[in-house]
Structure formats: structure tokens, C-alpha cells
Amino acid sequence: MDCPNEERQIRAALERIAGVRAMKFDLGQRRLTVDAPEATWPHVIAAINQLGFETYPPTGPSAGAVAQVDACATTDSCCSSACAAPVALATDAAQENAAEFQGLLLRVPAMDCPTEEAQIRRALEGLDAVRRLQFDLPARTLSVDAPASAKEAVMQALLANGFKSEVLSEPPSAELTARAQRVELLRLVGALAVAALAEALHFFASDALGWKAVGMGIAAAAIALSGLSVFKKGFSSLLRGQLNINALMSVAVIGAFLIGQWPEAAMVMALYSLAELIEARSVDRARNAIAGLLSLSPTQAEVQQSDGAWAIQQANVVKVGALVRVKPGERFALDGRVTSGHGAVDQSPVTGESVPVDKGPDDDVFAGTINQSGSLEFRVTHPATDTVLARIIHAVEQAQGQRAPTQRFVDKFAAIYTPSVFVMALAIALGTPMLLGWDWLTALYKALVLLVIACPCALVISTPVTVVSGLAAAARRGILIKGGVYLEQARKLAVLGLDKTGTLTEGRPKLVASEIIANLVERDAVLRMAKSLAARSDHPVSKAVVEGLPGESLDVMAFGAELGKGVRGTIDGMDYVLGNHRWIHERGQCSAELEAMLLKHESQGRTLSVLASETQVLALFAVADTTKDTSRQAIAELKAMGVRTVMLTGDNEATAKAIGHEVGVEEVCANLLPQDKQAWVTETAAANDVGMVGDGVNDSPSLAAASVGFSMGAAGTDTAKEAADVLIMNDDLRKVAETIRLSKRTYSVLWQNITLALGIKAVFFVLAVFGSASMWMAVFADMGASLLVVFNGLRLLKPPRA
Structure with missing residues (x-):
């Protein structure tokens, strides 16, 4: 399947x-x-x-x-x-009891075609101990799920049926598999050469019965060399009453051989089998684009042992809590948290960030990312099977099961298309000689040509390959889309709701301004007093003041906190307070000049802390949640695409409007509870396709209600992941605009492929019935169309031109 x-x-x-x-x-x-x-x-x-x-x-x-x-x-x-x-x-x-079973991996040198696979299957299915068989014909390997005690019985059953086998400790290498694939290619190229010889005999040899018999024998050899598996699949499908490409090709080739077109029958089968091999390799490239992300994570890690020494271990056996060291230029093999060292880490394979991120103690690191400078030691937080990179791959593989609307349309169309063409071919073969006076052999030949190009392979394969390529391209850029339906839906977004904290802003307060008011006190002394008082508090505003001020803290005596107001303490025998506007006003220390300064900062959405002694106000400190460097550019890109942006926040109106004006959003809705955000999304969605961007639990209802929900910072947090349809692996809001652009590009490629597949078939339908199209031309048309749509879909894996 x-x-x-x-x-x-x-x-x-x-x-x-x-x-x-x-x-x-x-x-x-x-x-x-x-x-x-x-x-x-x-x-x-x-x-x-x-x-x-x-x-x-x-x-x-x-x-x-x-x-x-x-x-x-x-x-x-x-x-x-x-x-x-x-x-x-x-x-x-x-x-x-599953622990009793294990995978027995065997190499069977003589097994290289489905007929031998079926023979082996019949031999081993009779063994009670065998639970599961898995064949890899190109690599000539067989995986048997059975108890270890059944190994000899399995190998003896193979030998009794003429197959020698050997036990492998691990799957064949990529080099060995590639060699097997080359052998398969050479077999089909050989079949094509034999078919070409049959064509040559047909054109240049005499019409003597002997030469004709030789030519037919060569043609039959070419068909057998390239088409046994096709016939097996085709006849089995016909017995089940199904029409697929193998059934159609089987009928067409046998029909052509019987009406005397044996050279063409041989050429058609050889060309078809060769094209199928090329198409399969092309489709695998799209599917492997996602699994290929896993190769970004190295298989080994340098782990500290119990005696303190460092040793190389396989990443899949390193336990959570182990200490791992990564040197400059090396990739992280596991997720973890830095314990010592500083370095710049290239996180682009996971988050899509183009600029390296500085990492130090207590910072998270992810498998697959690259340590560019400095040696880092980190404590493993997730096993190799549960890294952020592994979860990305698993999520995108699951997303392939979510069929896009265009794909559902194509599948329904294909279900009607193939039987319709088959009926048309029967009508031409049986009806045209009686109604139009065509020669019976000519009518039958035209019908066979129609059968060759009747398969909807190019059509049905165009959508999944394109969608998988789009999902893989997004994952490579740090955008995790949960299904093709959301990849296609994003292009329709007309309105985008944006949470403020953590989405447009950094999500944590910073000291953005400080003003010294007392002229007779040294600036450095005032700043140290403010830092000393703030350092004794765990309030987020106090922490921002401490992080933003230089120098060392002083000793504070008689420290105390006033709920909802601020903190007080004694420094060098003098009493000081570090409090909010209301407390300073209650103390009677607000002058007209100070009120004007405070109002100026508050109108910009800033939170104020004022340092005062018993006799005068010394300084004020303004703290705010600063906007991200990328927010303004992201909003500008969304506007350029015609997407209306609206900020949805629970913050006060003054702060919200200040942030909104700074980043350039078109509308601001403040003082909203989570249910208010959800109500706005639901109401807006009644008239437009609406998206929602958020990063917290309080955003989950509105993310779920949106046509497409975007969760920010998914690489480092689990909040809002479940409700969102698209996960942005870092905090870069520009990824939302990039998702919309990728959606539009994917949709364009989808319809290019559909138009291409149907257009080529329409042309050859006309040629087949009213022109001089031949069967081998029909093979080129059918398989050529398939290859064209596959390669066109794979273009999405390439980054767009700047």
C-alpha cells in the first residue's frame, strides 16, 4: 500500500x-x-x-x-x-510475549524477483513460529520476525526450496543497495536492447517464416526479461475486478503480440518497466527528503563515563542525564541542556534560523544542530528516539496522511477516469468497425494504444509528491505543518490574529530607560542603590532592573516588601524605597515635573519603578516587554501579501497600542480574556479565512478555532502545540509569511501538474483515435507525464529565488 x-x-x-x-x-x-x-x-x-x-x-x-x-x-x-x-x-x-521474537535478517543471493519472493513466502508461511516476513528484492534481503530458536528451521526451509541464505548482522549498506539497484537497471536496459533487436529484425529481415519466428522469440524474451512482474500484478488485479496500470499494460502487450505487433509489444514493455523504475526512484527522493533530515543527527556522541573519562558511544544507547561533550565544528547527537562552556550554535537544521545562536549554561541545545565555536558540555534531556529533530520527522510523516483538498479531488476524479477510458477503448475496438467501417485490426490497435495511456498514474501521483515536497521544504526551514490540508489552506488567509507577548514581543520585561532626577547624587551610586533593592525581590520588574543595571549590589538592611507597591530597605544607614507610581504618590513625593515624566513613559506602555529616599526622588526606571527585531519586517511582509493583521492581547490598551504602533499592525484589541480571543476568531472566520498566531496555553482556544493556527517557539516549549496546525520551530514571526508563500507556491505547482497530466493525455487521446500514435509513443506520453509531474513537484524542495 x-x-x-x-x-x-x-x-x-x-x-x-x-x-x-x-x-x-x-x-x-x-x-x-x-x-x-x-x-x-x-x-x-x-x-x-x-x-x-x-x-x-x-x-x-x-x-x-x-x-x-x-x-x-x-x-x-x-x-x-x-x-x-x-x-x-x-x-x-x-x-x-513479544520479547521472545526477534528480527532475523537473511541475505538470499538467488532472490531477485517477485516470483521467487512468492515461492519463499509459501515455504515459510507454513512454519508456525514465523510471525512476519519483509522482503527487499533489490538488496536480496529477507527479514523474518520469529523466535531465535526458529533460525535453523527457517534456513532449512529456504534450502529445501533451492535458496541458500546467510545471516546478516545489519541491513546492507547504502553502497550495497545502490549496487543492487544498478543491477536492476542493467537488467531493464538489457531488456530494452533485446526489444530494439526485435524491432531491427522486423524492419530489416526478410518476411520468411524462419526470421519471423526468430523475431517473435526475441520479442518474447524481451517481454519476459522486463515484464514478468507486470503480468503477475496485472492478472491478479484483473481477477479482483480492478483496473490499474499493470492490468492495462498486460492486456495491451498481449493484445499487440497477438495481432502481430510483437516488436512494438516488446518495446512497450521494456520502456514501461524502465520508466517505472525511474519514476519509483524519483518518488523515493520526495519521500526520503523528510527521512533524510534524520541523517543530520550523528550516530555517535562523546560521553563522560563513571570514572570521569570521556568515550565515544552510540547515540541510541546514551541515557537521559548523561553528560556529553561537543567540540567546535561537531553536530549535537542528542537534545540537552548546557552545563558548561560557551559557543555559537547553528540551529538552522531544526529551527531554520540563519544566524548562529549563542549558547551557555542552562540553554537548550538540539540534535542535528552544529557547534560552531567553543567546547560545550550538556546534560541529555531526551533519548535519541525522542529528540526535537526525530519528533519533527515523525510529525511530518504523520502529516502525509492528511490529504489536501486538491488531492481528494484528484482521487475522486481518477476513480471515474480509468474505467471511463477502458469503456471508451472497448467502444473503439468493437464499435468503429461497424459504425465507421474501420479495419478490425486497426480499431483494435487504436484501442490498445488508448489502454496504455489510460492509467491515471501521472494524475494521482502529482498531488502526493507535491504535498510531501512542500511539507519537507517547510520542515527544512523550521516550519512544521501538520498536514497537506493546512499547507494548502494557508494561501487563503485574509486576516491574521496575533498574540502580543511572546509573539510580537520577547515575552519578558527589560529595562528600557533610566533617568536620574536628583542632581546632587552621583549617577553610579544611585544605580547601585536601585540594583541592591531590586536584587532582593523576585518580582519580574525587579529582575529586569537588576539585569539592566551595571555594578555590584550593596548590603541592604531591614529589607521589606509592600504588596502591590514595591520594596524598602536601609543602605549605609539611609532608608530607601523602590516602588511604583501609586506608592510614590501616596508618600507625597510626586511633583508636577515628575508626574509629567511618569505620564510620558506610561503612555508608551512601560512599567515604572521609582527610587526615593525619605526626602527626595532619586531616579526612575522604565521596564517594558520589548518587541522582537523581526516583528516589524514580518508585519510588513504580511501586509504586502494583502493579509490584515490584528493584535489580540490581554494587556492594557495603552501598552497594546504602543506595541501595535511600533510593529505596524493595523488593528489592536486589548484587555481580552482567552474566550474573548476565541470569540473574535470565530466571528471573523464567518466572513474570512482567519489565522491565529500564539505561544501560550491561553492562546489554545483561538488557535483551535482559526482556519490555520500557528504556534511560536515549538522547538523549546510544549504549549499550544496540540491546538496549532503549523509549528514555528523558533520565535521568528517572518516564518508565518514564509508559510503563506510556500502554500501559494505549492498550490500553483499542484495545478501545474494536474494541467500537465491531463493535457498530455488529452493530446494523445486525439492522436490515438484520429491520428497515428503508436504504443511506444503512448508509453512515452504516460510515463513521461508521470516523470514530469514528479520532477515539477520536487522543485519545491529547492529554496525559492531571492
Whole structure:
């Protein structure tokens, strides 16, 4: 199961079963998750098996009533050779005993085609101990899920059927797999050469019966060399009453051979098989673009041992809490928190940030990022299977199961298209000789040409490849989109609601201004007194004052805090207070001049702390949540795309308007509770496609209500992740505009591919019926269209031109 046609078959079958509540398809992993009561599972498996697919349960423990079924059809057109023996879903008791089973990886040198796979499958399915089989024909490997004690029985069963095998400790290397793929390519190129020889004999040899027999034999050899697997899949599909490319090609090639077009039949089969191989490699490139992110994380890490020494270990065995060291130029193999050292880290593989980020003690680091300078030691916070990078890959793989609206349209169209063309071909073959007086062989040949170009492969493959490429391109830029539906929906956004704190602003107060009022007191002395008092408080405003002032703190005696007002204390025998505007006013120390200064800062949304002695006001300190450097540019980019921006915040109106004016948002809504934000989103969504950007738990209701919800800073926090549809891995608001641009670009490529696929077929329909199109030209048209849409979809993986 790895293409939309097969998904549609399974979906239609399972929707008829009472109790099936939901289905989630992951074509890239050939996995289907079925939400249904346990009593329904046997009916689910039986329905899938009746379609010609085989199922096996997941090896991990089941969760509630959710049954996970990996389905693969060796007899269908779009499937690879990764299959398993049909078994019932594992019960909880069986899963408890799963530890007895292990994967036995075998290399079978003589196994390289589906026929041999079927023979081996029949031999091993009779063994009670065998739970699962997984074939990799290009690499000639077989994975057997069985107890260790069954190893000898498995190998003896293979030998009894004429297959020698050897045990492998690990899967074949990429080099070995690539070599196997080259062998497959050489086989098909050889078939093409034999087909070309058959064509040459047809054109240049005499018409003597002997030469004709030789030519037909050569053509048959070419067909056998390239098309046995096609015939096997095709006839199996026809027996199930299904029409796919293998069924259509089988009928077309056999029909051409029988009416005397044997050279063309051989050439068509060879060209088709070769094009299928190229197309499969191209599609794999799109699917592997996401899994390729995992290679960014090194497999080894330098870990401190119990005796204090450092040693290299495999990253997948390093435990949470271990101390790991990363030298300049090396990649982080695991997630963690820095314990010592300082350095600049390139986080672009995870968050998409183009500028390295300075890291020091207590800062988080992520697997796959690059330490550019300085040696860093960090404590591991997540195992290798649960790093931010691994979660990104898993989330994007899950997102592939969320079909975009365009993809759903194409799947429905394809379900009608193929049978319609088949009926048209029958009408031409049977009707035109009687109605138009065409020669029977000519009419039959034209019908066979139509069959070759009837398959909707180019059409149905255009959307998933494009969507997967778009999702992978977004992930590479630090944007995690939860499904193709949101990738396509983002282009429609007309209004965007923006949370203030943590989205437009940094999310933590900073000291932005300080003014000395007492002229007779030294500036440095005033600043040190203010810092000394603030250092004894844990209030966020006090912390901002401490971080923003230079120098060392002084000793404070008789320290005390006044709730809602500020702090007091004695320094060098003198009493001081560091408090808010109201407290200074209550103390009677507010002059007209001071009131004017305070009002000026408060109108800009700043929080004030005033330092005063018993006799006079010494200084004032203004604290504010500063805007991010990227916010103004992000708002400008959104405006340029015609998106109206609205700030939604629970802060007071003065502060909100000051921040809104600074970043350039068009409208400000202040003093909002979480339910008020949600109400605004719901009301706005009635007239426009509305997006919402937030980073906190209080933003979750409005994120869920929006057409597309964007969560900020997803690499470092879990808040708002579940409610959001798009996760921005860093705090860069410009990624929202980039998501919208990628959405528009993806949608454009989708319709380019649909137009290209249908346009090419329309032209050849006309040529096939009224012109002189041949079968091998039809193969070029069909497979050429498939390759064109695949390569066009892969363009999304390239960054856009500046």
C-alpha cells in the first residue's frame, strides 16, 4: 500500500464495516491506523485481505481500541516488495510475549524477483513460529520476525526450496543497495536492447517464416526479461475486478503480440518497466527528503563515563542525564541542556534560523544542530528516539496522511477516469468497425494504444509528491505543518490574529530607560542603590532592573516588601524605597515635573519603578516587554501579501497600542480574556479565512478555532502545540509569511501538474483515435507525464529565488 489508488480501495472497503470510527493512512510507511473496537479487528483484516493485501500488527503495544495495520499488496501495481505474512492482530498477551521474537535478517543471493519472493513466502508461511516476513528484492534481503530458536528451521526451509541464505548482522549498506539497484537497471536496459533487436529484425529481415519466428522469440524474451512482474500484478488485479496500470499494460502487450505487433509489444514493455523504475526512484527522493533530515543527527556522541573519562558511544544507547561533550565544528547527537562552556550554535537544521545562536549554561541545545565555536558540555534531556529533530520527522510523516483538498479531488476524479477510458477503448475496438467501417485490426490497435495511456498514474501521483515536497521544504526551514490540508489552506488567509507577548514581543520585561532626577547624587551610586533593592525581590520588574543595571549590589538592611507597591530597605544607614507610581504618590513625593515624566513613559506602555529616599526622588526606571527585531519586517511582509493583521492581547490598551504602533499592525484589541480571543476568531472566520498566531496555553482556544493556527517557539516549549496546525520551530514571526508563500507556491505547482497530466493525455487521446500514435509513443506520453509531474513537484524542495 503506497499510492492513493490503493488507499481508496481500502478506505471504501472499511467504511462499510460497522464500528470503524476513523482511518489514518501513512502511505510513506505503508501503515494504516484503524480506530475501532477490538471485536471489529478480525472483520477489518478480512476485508483488507479480500482486496489482495496482506496485513500484520505493529510490534509495539496497542493503545486502547486503536489497531495499527501495516498493509502491503504484492499483487498490486504501486507496491514495492516489502510485505508480511497475514496474521491476526496480536492480543495483549501475545504482545507481552513479544520479547521472545526477534528480527532475523537473511541475505538470499538467488532472490531477485517477485516470483521467487512468492515461492519463499509459501515455504515459510507454513512454519508456525514465523510471525512476519519483509522482503527487499533489490538488496536480496529477507527479514523474518520469529523466535531465535526458529533460525535453523527457517534456513532449512529456504534450502529445501533451492535458496541458500546467510545471516546478516545489519541491513546492507547504502553502497550495497545502490549496487543492487544498478543491477536492476542493467537488467531493464538489457531488456530494452533485446526489444530494439526485435524491432531491427522486423524492419530489416526478410518476411520468411524462419526470421519471423526468430523475431517473435526475441520479442518474447524481451517481454519476459522486463515484464514478468507486470503480468503477475496485472492478472491478479484483473481477477479482483480492478483496473490499474499493470492490468492495462498486460492486456495491451498481449493484445499487440497477438495481432502481430510483437516488436512494438516488446518495446512497450521494456520502456514501461524502465520508466517505472525511474519514476519509483524519483518518488523515493520526495519521500526520503523528510527521512533524510534524520541523517543530520550523528550516530555517535562523546560521553563522560563513571570514572570521569570521556568515550565515544552510540547515540541510541546514551541515557537521559548523561553528560556529553561537543567540540567546535561537531553536530549535537542528542537534545540537552548546557552545563558548561560557551559557543555559537547553528540551529538552522531544526529551527531554520540563519544566524548562529549563542549558547551557555542552562540553554537548550538540539540534535542535528552544529557547534560552531567553543567546547560545550550538556546534560541529555531526551533519548535519541525522542529528540526535537526525530519528533519533527515523525510529525511530518504523520502529516502525509492528511490529504489536501486538491488531492481528494484528484482521487475522486481518477476513480471515474480509468474505467471511463477502458469503456471508451472497448467502444473503439468493437464499435468503429461497424459504425465507421474501420479495419478490425486497426480499431483494435487504436484501442490498445488508448489502454496504455489510460492509467491515471501521472494524475494521482502529482498531488502526493507535491504535498510531501512542500511539507519537507517547510520542515527544512523550521516550519512544521501538520498536514497537506493546512499547507494548502494557508494561501487563503485574509486576516491574521496575533498574540502580543511572546509573539510580537520577547515575552519578558527589560529595562528600557533610566533617568536620574536628583542632581546632587552621583549617577553610579544611585544605580547601585536601585540594583541592591531590586536584587532582593523576585518580582519580574525587579529582575529586569537588576539585569539592566551595571555594578555590584550593596548590603541592604531591614529589607521589606509592600504588596502591590514595591520594596524598602536601609543602605549605609539611609532608608530607601523602590516602588511604583501609586506608592510614590501616596508618600507625597510626586511633583508636577515628575508626574509629567511618569505620564510620558506610561503612555508608551512601560512599567515604572521609582527610587526615593525619605526626602527626595532619586531616579526612575522604565521596564517594558520589548518587541522582537523581526516583528516589524514580518508585519510588513504580511501586509504586502494583502493579509490584515490584528493584535489580540490581554494587556492594557495603552501598552497594546504602543506595541501595535511600533510593529505596524493595523488593528489592536486589548484587555481580552482567552474566550474573548476565541470569540473574535470565530466571528471573523464567518466572513474570512482567519489565522491565529500564539505561544501560550491561553492562546489554545483561538488557535483551535482559526482556519490555520500557528504556534511560536515549538522547538523549546510544549504549549499550544496540540491546538496549532503549523509549528514555528523558533520565535521568528517572518516564518508565518514564509508559510503563506510556500502554500501559494505549492498550490500553483499542484495545478501545474494536474494541467500537465491531463493535457498530455488529452493530446494523445486525439492522436490515438484520429491520428497515428503508436504504443511506444503512448508509453512515452504516460510515463513521461508521470516523470514530469514528479520532477515539477520536487522543485519545491529547492529554496525559492531571492
